Amino acid sequence: MELELVEAMYPDQVAYDSKSRDFKFTADSGALLQLRIPESYPESGFPDVLGARDGQKNDLREQVRSAIKDDVGLTEGEEALDAIVAAFQSVVDAKSATVDAENNVNQPSDTSKQPAPDKTVIVWLHHLLALSKRKLALSPTSISGITKPGYPGIMLFSGPATAVTEHVNVLKAENWQAFQVRYEEAELWKFEHGTGIREVETMAEVVKGLQEEKKRDEFLKAMGIR
8 A cells, every 4th residue: 555655656756676675766857766575564664665766876875874864763563665765865855956056166267248238328418608607517537538618509418328327417417408318229339539538619610520431420319400
């Protein structure tokens, strides 16, 4: 009856040879447990672990015997096959977890880092006259761009997305008659002056300060000129 119960619990995973009294349990992972069941069991005597291995055929006999002794706590007169199978599976799972952890430790870590995303923002202002605002617009050293004071005011910033967003938010918090973001894309623009933010006097100088013809067209479209 105990064998029938275990077979019902683990269909197609249990085999028993009545002549040799050998009991075999095969886990889904391919791990194998082999027991020899005494004729007097369960009244007296306990199943003996003949073999135990995981799916990679690592010998787990000693670990399984220790688990049966410490975790199952066999008592003569009590049926224990299901508990022994459960202890075996726990040992297999623990072994698998250890191997996975060791593989993760030994695996070379990928030290390459993805480059930080870039952003370009163009801001149209009704005017940019106040010296304090002009200086504030030119202050960051981590991004590049061009500003044009007067009517209208123009601010164009490009660089790491986080830095550009932070700078635009700081400027937006100032008192403006009109503050419009006319262009915002996840890309990096290049300028004739190189890095940093430069102030120019005319719209034509803003266009001239852009290295790529395509970006000049995009700037003019953002300004409503094309």
